[in-house]
Amino acid sequence: MTTPHGRFGDFGGRYVPEALIPALEQLDEVRRKAAVDPEFIGELDRLHRTYTGRPSIITEVPRFAEHCGGARVILKREDLNHTGSHKINNVLGQALLAKRMGKSRVIAETGAGQHGVATATAAALLGLDCVVYMGAVDTKRQALNVARMRLLGAEVVAVTNGSQTLKDAVNEALRDWVANVDSTHYVLGTVTGPHPFPEMVRDFHRIIGVEARAQVLDLVGRLPDAVLACVGGGSNAMGIFHRFLFDDSVRLIGFEAGGDGIESGRHAARFSGGTRGVLHGAATYVLQDDDGQTIESHSVSAGLDYPSVGPEHAHLFETGRAEYRPITDDEAMEAFRLLCRTEGIIPAIESSHALAGAMKVGRELGPDALLLVSLSGRGDKDVHTAARWFGLLDDAEGMP
Amino acid sequence: MNLTPASPLAANPASPALSPGAQVLAACRAEGRAALVGYLPVGFPSVEVSIEAMVAMVRAGADIIEVGIPYSDPLMDGPLIQRATEAALEGGSRVDDVFTAVRAIADAGAAAYVMTYWNLVLKRGVARFAADLAAAGGSGLITPDLIPDEAGEWLAASDAHGLDRVFLVAPSSTPERLTVATGACRGFVYAASTMGVTGTRETVGSAAQDVVRRTREVTDVPVCVGLGVSTRAQAADVAGFADGVIVGSALVRALGEGGIPAMEALTRELAAGVREGRP
Numbered sequence: 152m153t154t155p156h157g158r159f160g161d162f163g164g165r166y167v168p169e170a171l172i173p174a175l176e177q178l179d180e181v182r183r184k185a186a187v188d189p190e191f192i193g194e195l196d197r198l199h200r201t202y203t204g205r206p207s208i209i210t211e212v213p214r215f216a217e218h219c220g221g222a223r224v225i226l227k228r229e230d231l232n233h234t235g236s237h238k239i240n241n242v243l244g245q246a247l248l249a250k251r252m253g254k255s256r257v258i259a260e261t262g263a264g265q266h267g268v269a270t271a272t273a274a275a276l277l278g279l280d281c282v283v284y285m286g287a288v289d290t291k292r293q294a295l296n297v298a299r300m301r302l303l304g305a306e307v308v309a310v311t312n313g314s315q316t317l318k319d320a321v322n323e324a325l326r327d328w329v330a331n332v333d334s335t336h337y338v339l340g341t342v343t344g345p346h347p348f349p350e351m352v353r354d355f356h357r358i359i360g361v362e363a364r365a366q367v368l369d370l371v372g373r374l375p376d377a378v379l380a381c382v383g384g385g386s387n388a389m390g391i392f393h394r395f396l397f398d399d400s401v402r403l404i405g406f407e408a409g410g411d412g413i414e415s416g417r418h419a420a421r422f423s424g425g426t427r428g429v430l431h432g433a434a435t436y437v438l439q440d441d442d443g444q445t446i447e448s449h450s451v452s453a454g455l456d457y458p459s460v461g462p463e464h465a466h467l468f469e470t471g472r473a474e475y476r477p478i479t480d481d482e483a484m485e486a487f488r489l490l491c492r493t494e495g496i497i498p499a500i501e502s503s504h505a506l507a508g509a510m511k512v513g514r515e516l517g518p519d520a521l522l523l524v525s526l527s528g529r530g531d532k533d534v535h536t537a538a539r540w541f542g543l544l545d546d547a548e549g550m551p
Numbered sequence: 552m553n554l555t556p557a558s559p560l561a562a563n564p565a566s567p568a569l570s571p572g573a574q575v576l577a578a579c580r581a582e583g584r585a586a587l588v589g590y591l592p593v594g595f596p597s598v599e600v601s602i603e604a605m606v607a608m609v610r611a612g613a614d615i616i617e618v619g620i621p622y623s624d625p626l627m628d629g630p631l632i633q634r635a636t637e638a639a640l641e642g643g644s645r646v647d648d649v650f651t652a653v654r655a656i657a658d659a660g661a662a663a664y665v666m667t668y669w670n671l672v673l674k675r676g677v678a679r680f681a682a683d684l685a686a687a688g689g690s691g692l693i694t695p696d697l698i699p700d701e702a703g704e705w706l707a708a709s710d711a712h713g714l715d716r717v718f719l720v721a722p723s724s725t726p727e728r729l730t731v732a733t734g735a736c737r738g739f740v741y742a743a744s745t746m747g748v749t750g751t752r753e754t755v756g757s758a759a760q761d762v763v764r765r766t767r768e769v770t771d772v773p774v775c776v777g778l779g780v781s782t783r784a785q786a787a788d789v790a791g792f793a794d795g796v797i798v799g800s801a802l803v804r805a806l807g808e809g810g811i812p813a814m815e816a817l818t819r820e821l822a823a824g825v826r827e828g829r830p
Contacts, residue, residue: 156700164701165698165700165701166669166696166697166698166701167626167696167698168626168627168695168696168719168721168743169698169718169719169720169721169724169728169732169743170719170721170722170723170724170743170746171723172698172723172724172728173723173724173725173728174723312630312633312634312637313623313624313637318624319624322624322625322626325626326626326627326629326747326748329627329746329747329748330746330747330748331746332723332746333723333746427673428670428673428674429669429670429673429696430624430670431624431626432696437670439670439674441674442645442646442671442674442675443622443646443670443671443672443673443674443675444622444623444640444671445623445624445670
């Protein structure tokens with residue numbers, strides 16, 4: 152799908168300081184060789200089977216589906232992976248590449264903390280030094296993940312400039328990388344950034360869709376009518392979409408964080424409220440003002456709270472191959488509550504945006520429809536937020 | 552200043568006339584000294600004071616002014632310039648203000664280059680940005696997050712409007728990348744002295760001298776060195792091997808802490824420094 156320069160149609164590319172170009176070229180060369188090297192493929196496969204817990208299962212959720220217009224709903228259970236989300240797929244791949252490149256230190260940005268936890272985990276497993284940059288707003292709302300990363304031996308740096316969220320963590324990680332590129336690999340956590348990151352991260356997550364497509368065919372005997380995923384940077388979505396790109400009958404639908412609603416201006420819906428631009432190394436869709444200054448995004452979900460989106464999503468949006476819709480905080484939290492109550496599964500708030508999407512799309516398509524939903528992460532990290540949202544605990548029970 | 556057809560710059564077929572900046576660099580070369588390039592962002596501490604400061608910097612001996620446009624995500628800038636540009640944005644600094652600053656500098660008789668992250672140019676429209684910059688009397692653009700490989704539209708617009716394009720090279724640049732970057736440069740090449748972001752440093756390491764030497768092997772375009780220079784002694788040191796010495800964070804700090812007088816005093820020191828570099 153990409154040109155040699157990492158373009159998806161008009162999107163992608165490398166908008167970064169020249170100082171990083173040699174490292175990006177090295178990374179591109181090493182990952183291309185690794186992709187066809189039986190030793191690398193075998194090692195990653197072994198880790199996925201014996202460490203990640205792949206293949207992840209699929210689960211049909213009939214009681215939840217009653218709220219989705221009666222459509223059949225199948226979840227791809229990336230929440231059951233080690234570390235609790237799909238992020239480990241990409242991180243193990245990149246950590247193995249870092250070792251191949253002779254780099255002893257990895258850095259990462261994180262929003263919700265899932266990618267940071269996964270990176271800290273891989274670093275512990277493979278004996279790499281690890282520094283994770285996290286916006287100071289996010290270290291507060293995802294404090295449990297900060298502790299998890301520190302338990303795993305990572306240094307967590309709270310980023311206090313700009314909006315103090317994911318975008319500023321990316322800026323800080325890029326600054327670190329420019330200064331330490333000889334010893335350090337930047338484990339970028341989603342399908343954006345300069346080439347080859349969008350393509351490489353997608354390829355490491357592609358296993359989600361490869362497994363799910365075969366599992367759904369095996370269970371139901373036909374392809375789903377639609378594949379649904381939440382889209383922050385868009386890595387779990389690209390991962391599950393990619394194997395279905397050429398299945399013309401399958402609709403691909405991404406759900407962005409609608410925050411308080413598009414009309415409120417407080418959201419992270421790049422395809423509803425954004426325009427073409429460049430951020431963090433890629434030409435894509437960006438929330439920006441008339442001057443091109445980035446507009447701060449808003450979402451109850453730290454992992455979707457990002458003003459830009461992977462360039463391949465921008466391409467799929469403009470070509471019409473995929474659709475992107477906003478889901479408000481309220482809608483996502485209602486879907487979160489429903490999945491807990493009907494199926495005994497506590498989803499990540501990020502993934503709850505895709506669940507809320509299933510409730511809408513199921514009602515549109517009716518009871519004959521078959522929906523495959525990426526349950527990209529589990530909600531343990533969100534219990535605090537949810538308890539506060541639903542007023543589940545009083546002061547005497549330890550809520551601040 | 553007159554055109555100097557004998558200059559290697561004039562041999563560039565895309566540049567029938569030298570920009571004001573290129574003329575300044577040629578004149579400095581003829582004088583046997585390095586140029587002093589001083590950076591300030593528009594809008595810090597206010598739009599008016601920043602422009603006044605840029606003009607004062609010309610009076611105090613800066614040869615070229617690098618005018619920064621504050622950007623929400625300045626990934627090549629260290630904490631000092633981040634804080635200044637954040638304050639500028641909070642104070643309401645807009646992209647339009649940069650053209651006012653460039654005009655003021657040109658009127659004061661110095662050359663102005665605009666340092667900008669690429670999205671601000673894209674959003675305005677590359678051709679429109681180039682037209683506005685040329686109309687204001689600017690010499691060109693310094694683009695820290697644009698590499699020549701992605702710059703097709705800018706190469707065309709800069710040719711159409713007779714503007715210089717300053718791309719960066721770094722200690723990590725391979726010979727191939729040096730050739731690509733300098734091949735697209737006009738005016739000067741911005742050589743990063745170190746691997747890192749803007750900010751003052753105790754020493755400007757030997758990496759700077761090495762990257763300048765390797766750059767000169769592939770181009771005749773003047774090479775200016777930036778990142779880390781803050782003192783007269785450092786300016787003199789870098790002036791010994793580069794065509795220009797770029798100072799940013801130290802001037803921003805002086806302006807922030809001591810106002811225009813402090814910034815002018817530092818500029819005079821640095822201007823003396825660039826004249827001491829070559830015995």
